[in-house]
Amino acid sequence: xxxxxxxxxxxxxxxxxxxxxxxxxxxxxxxxxxxxxxxxxxxxxxxxxxxxxxxxxxxxxxxxxxxxxxxxxxxxxxxxxxxxxxxxxxxxxxxxxxxxxxxxxxxxxxxxxxxxxxxxxxxxxxxxxxxxxxxxxxxxxxxxxxxxxxxxxxxxxxxxxxxxxxxxxxxxxxxxxxxxxxxxxxxxxxxxxxxxxxxxxxxxxxxxxxxxxxxxxxxxxxxxxxxxxxxxxxxxxxxxxxxxxxxxxxxxxxxxxxxxxxxxxxxxxxxxxxxxxxxxxxxxxxxxxxxxxxxxxxxxxxxxxxxxxxxxxxxxxxxxxxxxxxxxxxxxxxxxxxxxxxxxxxxxxxxxxxxxxxxxxxxxxxxxxxxxxxxxxxxxxxxxxxxxxxxxxxxxxxxxxxxxxxxxxxxxxxxxxxxxxxxxxxxxxxxxxxxxxxxxxxxxxxxxxxxxxxxxxxxxxxxxxxxxxxxxxxxxxxxxxxxxxxxxxxxxxxxxxxxxxx
Ligand code: AHR
Numbered sequence: 001x002x003x004x005x006x007x008x009x010x011x012x013x014x015x016x017x018x019x020x021x022x023x024x025x026x027x028x029x030x031x032x033x034x035x036x037x038x039x040x041x042x043x044x045x046x047x048x049x050x051x052x053x054x055x056x057x058x059x060x061x062x063x064x065x066x067x068x069x070x071x072x073x074x075x076x077x078x079x080x081x082x083x084x085x086x087x088x089x090x091x092x093x094x095x096x097x098x099x100x101x102x103x104x105x106x107x108x109x110x111x112x113x114x115x116x117x118x119x120x121x122x123x124x125x126x127x128x129x130x131x132x133x134x135x136x137x138x139x140x141x142x143x144x145x146x147x148x149x150x151x152x153x154x155x156x157x158x159x160x161x162x163x164x165x166x167x168x169x170x171x172x173x174x175x176x177x178x179x180x181x182x183x184x185x186x187x188x189x190x191x192x193x194x195x196x197x198x199x200x201x202x203x204x205x206x207x208x209x210x211x212x213x214x215x216x217x218x219x220x221x222x223x224x225x226x227x228x229x230x231x232x233x234x235x236x237x238x239x240x241x242x243x244x245x246x247x248x249x250x251x252x253x254x255x256x257x258x259x260x261x262x263x264x265x266x267x268x269x270x271x272x273x274x275x276x277x278x279x280x281x282x283x284x285x286x287x288x289x290x291x292x293x294x295x296x297x298x299x300x301x302x303x304x305x306x307x308x309x310x311x312x313x314x315x316x317x318x319x320x321x322x323x324x325x326x327x328x329x330x331x332x333x334x335x336x337x338x339x340x341x342x343x344x345x346x347x348x349x350x351x352x353x354x355x356x357x358x359x360x361x362x363x364x365x366x367x368x369x370x371x372x373x374x375x376x377x378x379x380x381x382x383x384x385x386x387x388x389x390x391x392x393x394x395x396x397x398x399x400x401x402x403x404x405x406x407x408x409x410x411x412x413x414x415x416x417x418x419x420x421x422x423x424x425x426x427x428x429x430x431x432x433x434x435x436x437x438x439x440x441x442x443x444x445x446x447x448x449x450x451x452x453x454x455x456x457x458x459x460x461x462x463x464x465x466x467x468x469x470x471x472x473x474x475x476x477x478x479x480x481x482x483x484x485x486x487x488x489x490x491x492x493x494x495x496x497x498x499x500x501x502x
Contacts, residue, residue: 001435001436002409002434002435002436003435003437003438004393004396004408004411004435004437005395005439005440006392006393006394006409006411006426006437006439007391007392007439007443008389008413008422008424008439008440008441008443009389010387010389010415010417010422010443010444012390013387014340014342014387014389014390015342017339017342017384017385017386017387017388017414018342018346018347019064019065020064020120020167020347020348021342021345021346021348021384022062022065022348022380022381023065023067023119023122023291023348023350024061024066024351025067025068025071025291025349025351025352025353026066026069026110026352026353027069027070027071027073027351027352027356028069028071028073028077028094028097028105029071029072029097029318029356030097030099030315030316030317030355030356031320031354031355031356031362032353032355033105034102034104034105034315035315035362035364036051036353036354036356036362037050037051037054037055037354038050038051038104038105038109038113039051039365042365043365044368046116048112048113050113050116051362051368053367054354054360054362054368055113055116057360057368057370057374058117058119058353059118060378061374061378061381062378062381062382063117063119063350063353063381064119064381065119065120065349066120066121066122066349067122067291067349068122068123069110069123070096070124071096071292071351072097072172072178072179072180073097074125074126074172075096075126075127075128075129075171075179075180076096076128076129077101077126078092078126078130078134079107079125079126079138079141080137081101081103081106082107083106083107083141083153083157084153084157086104089102089103089104089106090103093312095180096180097318098312099313099318100313100314102314107123107141107163108154108157108158108159111163112159120166120167122168122347122349123142123168123169124168124169124171124172125138125139125169125170126171127171127181127188127192127211128172128181128182129180129181131195132191132194132198135168135170135195135198135199136199136202137150139168139199139202139206141153142164143163143202143203144202145161145162167206167207167209168207169211169240169289170196170211170236171188171191171211172211173214174188175213175214175220175224176218179214185223185224185227185228186231188228189227189231192210192211192231192235192236193231196208196210196232196236197235208235208236208237209236209237209238209240209291209347210229210232210235210236210238210239211228211240212224212239212240212241212242213225214242215242215243215244216241216243216264221268222268222272225272225273226272226276229272229276229286230279233280233284233286234280234282234284238286238288238346239273239287240288240289241265241266241288241289241290241291242291242292242293242351243261243262243265243290243292243334244293244294244295244298244351245294245296245330245334246295246296246297246299248402251400251401252431253398253399253400253429253431254400254401254403255326255330256326256330256400256429257400257406257429258295258330259333259336259337259410259427260400260404261402261403262293262334262337262338266344270288270341270344273285273286273288274286287344287346287347288341288344288345288347289346289348289349290338290348290349291348291351292351293338293350294334294351294352294373295323295331295357296321296351297321300321301318301319320355320356320361321357322371322463322465323371323372323373323463324372324460324462325372325455325456325459325460325461325472325494326460326461328371328372328375328455328472328496329376329427329429329455329456329460329496331373331376331377332425332427333410333427333496335376335425336410336425336427339380339388339412339414340388340412342387342388350377358371359371359373359377360374361466363466366466367466369465369470370464371463371464372464372472375453375455375472376455376496379453379474379498380425380498383414383423383425383498383500384414384423384425385414385416385419385423386414386415386417386418386419387414387415387416387417388412388413388414389412389413389414391411391412391413393410393411395407395409395410395435396408396409398429398430407429408430408435409435409491411427411437413425419502420447422447422500422502423498423499423500423501424439424497424498424499424500424501425496425497425498425499426491426498426499427495427496428491428494428495428497429494430493430494431460432493433493434490434491434492435491436490436491437488437491438487438488439486439488440485440486441482442485447502448501449481449482449499449500449501450500450501451499452476452479452480452489452497452500453475453477453497453498454474454475454476454491454495455472455473455495455496456492456496457472460493477490477499487499
């Protein structure tokens with residue numbers, strides 16, 4: 001048994017939890033859109049072809065903002081292919097995912113779907129194969145109320161009110177050699193700065209995200225951020241981070257500590273941004289949009305890709321990872337890392353939402369169900385309110401091959417002064433031993449333990465599937481007890497827990 005100790009003090013705050021931290025990402029990739037959110041003819045489809053069962057799950061997940069339409073896809077995308085009468089929309093080759101894009105769903109349809117879901121739209125423009133002009137066009141179409149060619153075209157296409165998109169990504173992963181239009185940092189930085197200035201001439205209040213590195217493992221990581229920010233610091237509000245994790249060579253101990261890597265990644269990007277801030281004597285703080293994060297078995301995708309996926313299919317089954325309990329624990333820990341950096345990370349997008357490395361899976365003509373990762377996301381989105389707190393954690397450590405010595409237990413807390421509610425999120429990374437944690441809550445005053453949910457299983461590799469969609473669910477943890485200002489709770493091996501006090 002490992003023993004850990006946590007102290008919570010509502011006066012020690014990191015920053016306000018921005019609701020945009022609970023964003024997600026829908027790309028035209030595989031069955032993310034087609035046969036995912038959109039399936040005309042499905043028994044649960046509404047009159048526009050959107051699956052109502054999927055909408056209900058997305059709402060339950062608590063997704064606040066959705067990045068669209070890519071991803072790698074966006075770097076070859078022509079947004080105007082996806083507007084107007086469906087029967088006139090062209091079919092195109094999607095080079096990023098070696099598929100046919102039918103363009104049945106485009107900006108107006110996706111925005112309409114988001115209105116049903118109750119999420120904000122975060123839109124990525126194509127700076128891979130296109131540029132300033134295209135960005136201005138899509139901005140005019142989306143946001144100008146009326147009276148211009150493109151705003152009037154939107155109205156003629158059946159959307160009278162502007163979409164009023166506030167957050168715009170200036171391309172996607174432009175540091176990656178796989179990206180259509182990838183070039184040197186200086187080349188992208190110059191285009192991003194010019195595009196940002198042009199977009200602000202339309203609306204100075206837009207929130208703009210410039211591309212950081214596609215992962216902290218890129219050889220250009222650090223220098224890419226510096227070059228890009230030196231050119232764009234005054235023009236943009238966020239720099240993006242992307243990170244995906246999977247076990248390497250069966251090293252689960254390192255995999256379980258993936259959040260340590262995310263912590264370091266965020267802190268390195270913040271340090272680089274602050275270096276540029278100092279150079280420029282700027283009063284402005286650059287925020288981080290962590291707009292792609294997840295567990296992703298990328299090595300399986302590479303293998304799949306090399307054996308070939310046939311020629312140019314429509315909505316093929318791509319990146320359909322099935323997530324285990326262990327994956328969900330790592331995933332929940334990544335959310336802990338994001339909350340711990342709430343002062344800097346003010347927007348994040350879980351990549352992705354439906355079918356593609358997703359918390360929600362669907363079968364054509366069949367059911368939709370929750371993957372294991374659904375639960376930490378839904379509970380964190382529901383419970384993490386108010387301020388993220390700087391907690392004091394004492395935990396035993398273990399040696400992880402990839403991240404050095406790491407704590408067995410990880411934790412973060414949030415406190416909402418308005419409602420008096422406090423939420424504590426915990427993981428036990430040990431594969432064998434239970435951990436008992438004592439949480440000193442005296443500084444919260446008179447409180448009682450409300451709910452304690454734990455996600456764990458005797459088999460850490462247990463999954464939810466079409467055949468067994470409810471095999472894994474979080475359960476009430478009966479071990480929590482409060483005495484003398486201390487909550488004691490047992491955390492099973494490889495587990496994620498959410499505890500609320502109030
Ligand atoms: O989310 C899948 C892919 O991962 C995205 O298209 C790309 O941006 C990243 O490399």
